[in-house]
Amino acid sequence: MPEITFREAIRQAIDEEIARDERVFILGEEVAQYDGAYKVTQGLLSKHGEKRVIDTPIAEEGFTGIAVGAAMVGLRPIVEWMTFNFSLMAYDTVVNSAAKMRYMSGGQFSMPIVFRGPNGPAEYLASQHSQALQSIYAHIPGLKVVTPATPYDAKGLLKTAIRDDNPVIFMEAEMMYNLKGEVPEEEYLIPFGEADIKREGKDISLIVHAKPLHMVLKAAEQLEKLGVDAEVVDLRSIRPLDEKAIYDSVKKTNRAVVIDESWPFASVGSHVAWLISRNCFDLLDAPVELVSSEDVPMPYNHKLELAAQPTVDKIVAAAKEVLYLK
Amino acid sequence: MLIEQFNPLEDKMIQVMDENGEIVNADLMPDLKSEEILELYKTMLKARTIDSAALSLQRQGRLLTYAPNLGQEAAQVGSGYALKKTDWAVSAFRELGMWLIKGWTIEKIFQYWYGSEWGSHFGEEIRLLPISVPISSQLSHAVGIAMAAKFRGESDAVIAYTGDGGTSQGEFHEALNFAAVYKTPNVFFIQNNQFAISIPSSKQTASKNLAVKALAYGMPGIKVDGNDVFAVLAVTRAALEYAIKEGPVLIEAYTFRMGAHTTSDDPSKYRTDEEVEPWKKRDPMLRLEKYLLQNDLLKEADIEHLKTSFQEEAMAAYQSIEHTSDTEIEEIFSHHYAEMTPQLEEQLADYLAFVERSQR
Ligand SMILES: Cc1ncc(C[n+]2csc(CCOP(=O)(O)OP(=O)(O)O)c2C)c(N)n1
Numbered sequence: 001m002p003e004i005t006f007r008e009a010i011r012q013a014i015d016e017e018i019a020r021d022e023r024v025f026i027l028g029e030e031v032a033q034y035d036g037a038y039k040v041t042q043g044l045l046s047k048h049g050e051k052r053v054i055d056t057p058i059a060e061e062g063f064t065g066i067a068v069g070a071a072m073v074g075l076r077p078i079v080e081w082m083t084f085n086f087s088l089m090a091y092d093t094v095v096n097s098a099a100k101m102r103y104m105s106g107g108q109f110s111m112p113i114v115f116r117g118p119n120g121p122a123e124y125l126a127s128q129h130s131q132a133l134q135s136i137y138a139h140i141p142g143l144k145v146v147t148p149a150t151p152y153d154a155k156g157l158l159k160t161a162i163r164d165d166n167p168v169i170f171m172e173a174e175m176m177y178n179l180k181g182e183v184p185e186e187e188y189l190i191p192f193g194e195a196d197i198k199r200e201g202k203d204i205s206l207i208v209h210a211k212p213l214h215m216v217l218k219a220a221e222q223l224e225k226l227g228v229d230a231e232v233v234d235l236r237s238i239r240p241l242d243e244k245a246i247y248d249s250v251k252k253t254n255r256a257v258v259i260d261e262s263w264p265f266a267s268v269g270s271h272v273a274w275l276i277s278r279n280c281f282d283l284l285d286a287p288v289e290l291v292s293s294e295d296v297p298m299p300y301n302h303k304l305e306l307a308a309q310p311t312v313d314k315i316v317a318a319a320k321e322v323l324y325l326k
Numbered sequence: 327m328l329i330e331q332f333n334p335l336e337d338k339m340i341q342v343m344d345e346n347g348e349i350v351n352a353d354l355m356p357d358l359k360s361e362e363i364l365e366l367y368k369t370m371l372k373a374r375t376i377d378s379a380a381l382s383l384q385r386q387g388r389l390l391t392y393a394p395n396l397g398q399e400a401a402q403v404g405s406g407y408a409l410k411k412t413d414w415a416v417s418a419f420r421e422l423g424m425w426l427i428k429g430w431t432i433e434k435i436f437q438y439w440y441g442s443e444w445g446s447h448f449g450e451e452i453r454l455l456p457i458s459v460p461i462s463s464q465l466s467h468a469v470g471i472a473m474a475a476k477f478r479g480e481s482d483a484v485i486a487y488t489g490d491g492g493t494s495q496g497e498f499h500e501a502l503n504f505a506a507v508y509k510t511p512n513v514f515f516i517q518n519n520q521f522a523i524s525i526p527s528s529k530q531t532a533s534k535n536l537a538v539k540a541l542a543y544g545m546p547g548i549k550v551d552g553n554d555v556f557a558v559l560a561v562t563r564a565a566l567e568y569a570i571k572e573g574p575v576l577i578e579a580y581t582f583r584m585g586a587h588t589t590s591d592d593p594s595k596y597r598t599d600e601e602v603e604p605w606k607k608r609d610p611m612l613r614l615e616k617y618l619l620q621n622d623l624l625k626e627a628d629i630e631h632l633k634t635s636f637q638e639e640a641m642a643a644y645q646s647i648e649h650t651s652d653t654e655i656e657e658i659f660s661h662h663y664a665e666m667t668p669q670l671e672e673q674l675a676d677y678l679a680f681v682e683r684s685q686r
Contacts, residue, residue: 033596034524057494057530058461058522089460089495124390124441128459295673296658300390300441304658307677313684 001182009151009183010040010116010172013158014078016187018048021076024162027054027063028080028117037082038118038177064090064115068097071113071167078162081117084133084171091136098167099142114161116170119147120211120261121309123175127297130305132262134210137169138239139266144168144192145239149213151181153236156190164192173211193240197249201231204319205249207272208259209235212310216259219315228323238268243275250276254285257318261310264292289318328354328564329575332548334537339549339580342556345608347616349556356560360623366407366555367614367624368632370399373423374611375636376432380439383644384589389439395422397553397584400610401517403427404558405579408566409485414453414475416468416486418461420517424487428454432643440647443661453482462492465501465514472510472574483511483566491522493539494530502576506543509573513565516576517552519583524596540576552579553610582608655681 004012018024026041032055035042045053056063060081067077081087087094094115101109120132138145144166148154154172161168198213199220208216213234220230233249235242250256256276260269273288294308320326332340342351349355358366377396383389395402402423409415415428425435429452438445438457446456458464468486475482492498493516505512516536520527533539540547546568550561558579565575582605586593618624659674660666666674 030523030525035595037523055525055529057525058491059494059496061496062494086460089463089497126441126443126459294658294677295670296662299653299658300438300443301653302441304653304655307655308658314680317680317684 001184003180004151004183005177006151006154006172006179006181007038007040007177009155009181010158011042011044012183013155013162014041015044015047017159017162018044018052021162023074023076024078025052025054025075026078026080027056027067029056029058029082031055031080036080038174040172040177041080060086060089061093065093065097067113068093068101068111071098071111072101072109074110076112076162078114078116081115083117083129083174084119085129085131087115087117087133094137094143094167095140099140102166103142110165111167112165114158114168114170116158116161117172118174118177119171120173120175121293121298121305122173123305124300124302125298126300130298132210132293134171134238135260135262135267138268138271142167143239144237145171146192146237147171147210148236149176149210149234151179151183153190153196153234155183156188157192157236159187160189160192163189171210176211179214190236192237193242194236195242195245196234196236197231197245198234199230199232201229201253203229203253204255204257204323205231205233205246205253206257206259206315206319207233207235207246207249209238209268210261212259212261215310215312216315218312219319222312222316223319226320226325228319228325230319235272241272243279246272246276247280250280251283254283255322256280256284257289257291257315257322259291259310259315261293263295264290265295267292286322286324289322291315291318328561329546329548329568332546334535334541334547334549337534337549339551340557340561341551341554342560343554343613343617345613347613347620349617351557354560355556356563363618364623366403366559367618369403369407369426370423370555370611370614371629371632372636372639373399373403373426375633376426376435376640377422379637379640379644380436381585381589388644388648389436390441391588391590392439393420393588394585395420397582397605397609398517398519399423400555400614401552401558401579401581404555405485405515405562405577407559408562409483412453412480412482413566414455414468414471414482414484416455416464416471416484417457418464418487418489418492419457419459420489421487425454428452430454432640433647436644437647442653444653462488462495462497462501464488465492466497466504468514469501469505469508469510469512472505472512473508475511481511481570483513483569485513485515485562485566487515487517489522490516490518490520490527490536491525491530492516493536502540502543502545502574505574506545511569512574513562513569514574514576515562516578517581518578519581521583521587521593521597523587523591536578537576545574545576547576547578549578549580552581553608553613555610555614581610584609
């Protein structure tokens with residue numbers, strides 16, 4: 001199988017879907033002539049032309065709203081937000097229009113639209129520019145929220161997202177764009193709501209989504225040196241959520257740490273931890289731990305920004321806590 | 327007068343000094359003493375020197391991503407110079423020349439781009455807002471600050487900056503509308519440097535210029551040669567005066583970003599040398615230098631001397647902050663709410679315990 005980057009995997013998905021379905025187009029700041037702020041859309045303008053790959057003025061609420069309108073009448077837009085930080089300018093139209101239009105019209109209007117871009121902390125970007133916002137999107141009924149962490153998952157999930165008739169929030173990460181992984185040449189789709197066991201184990205379940213997966217895999221290696229066999233559950237999509245995969249894992253291990261790079265309060269992570277606590281109460285040998293970002297805006301200073309996020313050490317420490325290891 | 331008379335629909339712009347350093351519109355030449363003219367020049371030169379120091383420091387990996395300023399010195403210094411000390415300045419993110427005038431020290435500016443919130447801790451004396459990442463989000467804040475000045479019966483004005491790209495944001499339009507309806511003492515200052523990353527102004531708007539946008543909101547709009555420091559100063563002074571008496575004004579300063587968007591950008595991807603070339607002749611520094619030399623306010627030799635001393639000043643400032651910005655973990659938690667919440671105190675204690683355990 002060829003190895004490609006996370007960036008290329010996303011590009012392939014967009015490219016193939018634009019070619020496959022004449023209703024699909026992508027719009028956003030810098031996506032066309034500049035090949036994308038993070039070069040995700042490189043070459044797509046020259047291949048598909050200005051009708052399908054559209055540069056917009058700097059007006060997130062505007063172009064997101066335009067995409068909502070176009071989706072309502074049957075086009076299938078992909079909206080690229082330069083980063084999810086700027087999606088906040090468009091939050092109203094996502095929450096009040098994209099997520100509710102089908103409901104408000106008694107099912108008449110479909111909303112086949114994908115909102116995508118890098119989410120979560122990158123480096124040296126400070127508080128307004130380095131935020132993990134999955135929890136505020138996952139909170140909204142009517143949206144689907146997908147958070148792949150490997151090139152394989154990114155491609156398969158993005159193709160599914162583009163073919164979905166509902167608004168899908170598709171979260172990438174600047175720090176993952178260069179990450180390599182195997183992706184088959186033949187077409188494949190990955191359904192939403194199916195977690196993937198990225199590492200099998202029997203002693204503890206480490207439940208994660210998005211970029212921190214890679215940290216969790218490192219933590220699992222460290223735990224192995226301590227004689228602990230950790231299972232890593234990658235949720236991949238957080239709405240719909242694969243609850244069964246979570247419970248099956250905890251049934252096996254009786255212990256869980258949830259890792260989420262968003263803030264801890266009312267987050268995807270705290271929700272998953274609550275689900276486990278409630279539904280696996282009799283199975284648990286220890287309280288469920290949550291490793292999240294600290295409950296603060298992202299510092300600009302590099303040492304502090306790293307300290308504010310989940311780290312391998314924090315994950316190992318939480319696992320030891322749950323395993324009652326000193 | 328200047329403000330009311332200008333008609334942006336005619337698509338002209340105000341110029342006082344041409345590319346040869348000749349005063350072409352003496353009526354509008356601001357009343358300045360020689361020392362004041364020299365101060366304008368020195369501030370522009372200082373901005374340019376700091377800017378190039380910052381670029382090379384960034385290339386050496388000693389500063390984070392940086393947004394260069396080259397070519398926009400007159401727009402920034404001219405507009406900043408028009409402010410009185412108690413007027414507020416609301417930043418976008420590319421206003422080095424104005425920041426220097428407002429009193430943001432070189433040390434603090436470097437500290438900011440070095441990655442420290444302490445860089446944006448200006449102190450109450452300096453009426454300046456920190457850099458705002460979400461484009462044009464600062465403009466409504468500027469209207470709020472101006473409302474507060476009116477509310478308190480103070481006669482201060484507020485200047486707020488954005489770029490040509492920034493005029494596409496909804497918040498730009500909302501801010502202008504509010505300011506005009508509430509008649510707040512606002513001056514909106516657009517640095518039209520022709521590009522928003524790769525997108526040229528022509529793809530940002532179909533208006534024939536940016537000043538014209540003011541008309542629909544019911545406020546005056548003026549287009550000024552942004553590379554002519556005298557014209558920028560004259561127009562901004564008049565606009566501030568008008569703003570305090572009558573209400574908001576929109577200024578479009580027509581200029582050019584000679585360098586990259588930021589240190590992570592390569593402008594050769596979206597613009598040709600032929601596009602850049604004519605702007606070299608319009609360089610705001612060159613023009614003012616010509617004026618100064620022609621009027622015996624400056625000698626060639628002074629220029630080099632000043633450059634060297636600004637370069638030394640910039641490097642000394644940088645060295646004073648390099649390595650000092652490694653702030654303590656506690657600071658993540660302490661500048662977050664007015665008082666630290668019990669939850670945050672608990673988190674901090676947990677954190678410190680974790681650090682201690684992992685160091686054992
Ligand atoms: C809401 C928002 N969207 C996108 C960006 C990314 N971005 C940073 S600068 C910039 C271009 C700004 O152009 P302009 O307003 O003309 O100012 P200039 O860079 O030319 O000074 C963009 C799109 C941002 N910072 N905020």
